[in-house]
Amino acid sequence: MAPKESSTFVTEVDTSYLESLMGYNARRAALAIIESFLRHMAVYELRPVDFSVLSLITHNPGITSRQLCSALSILPPNLVGMINALEKRELIARRPHPHDRRATGLHLTEAGQKLMRDAEHTASELEAQATGRLSATERKTLMRLLQKIYIKAK
Amino acid sequence: MAPKESSTFVTEVDTSYLESLMGYNARRAALAIIESFLRHMAVYELRPVDFSVLSLITHNPGITSRQLCSALSILPPNLVGMINALEKRELIARRPHPHDRRATGLHLTEAGQKLMRDAEHTASELEAQATGRLSATERKTLMRLLQKIYIKAK
């Protein structure tokens, strides 16, 4: 005989179904790493998106706002404020684009370069910590499989 | 001699550094799957969080709001509106908790059960599609490694 449903209650929550879904696992893992990132990068006053923007400028001097938006899936109106804030902190500088007077090339200042050297070093430590329970091989495998999920036709 | 920096511009954006970071990869993969989820679950008018809530109620009849919040890392004030909306749609029903008059047990209605049978079926198809470029072994490996990232001490 089935138990009277209205009197049932839950002692331990069964999450096994959700844990069988890739989206659930990917989101939980991403949130765990991002939470750690937020804590460790707070000293530099950089959110994940600021770090991503500065990192792309570091490795792509002269990149335009439009290129940043495409690479990071940010909408142009939402990037404006970030770029302004980073410029006001004198971490980046705008220079005219050599071939297109509509566009602006973005570059790191000396201060920006110094900050990013420290920040990328911290990111590496953070990376090691977040994936600390994985072997080097597992880490490489996880990276490859994640990219197979989100990079189309590779 | 180094090129005059002000005249440099970027033709193809180099994202290799960001792609070496686990947080970046996990976030991009999660967003890709969630985007697909949003499209496929639109017919049921369920966002990922609604699906998660209904799924936990499905597999844990009588679960309380507080337990949902803990399991899904949702703050109590932000769950209230979702529960009210699902109750208004007559997908769930509140029943008194048998042992604690402060709490309320949550249960699926008949309509809710039918919707979730369909929705979980769609979720399975979606799952197969999102991980379509992975072998069965790779899929299992990816799941296990993601859980190693976000489930502490397992």
Add this chain to the structure above:
DNA sequence: TATTGTTATACTCTATAACTATA
């Protein structure tokens, strides 16, 4: 004294429409 569920509220993140200068 602590916990469940709730209201009010603020802050951040993401999205859309429309404008200007230039291509």
Add this chain to the structure above:
DNA sequence: TATAGTTATAGAGTATAACAATA
């Protein structure tokens, strides 16, 4: 006609403080 950058603004998501009822 299309694109780069910008403004204004709306909506969604996430956060804290504080309260009533009950443990």
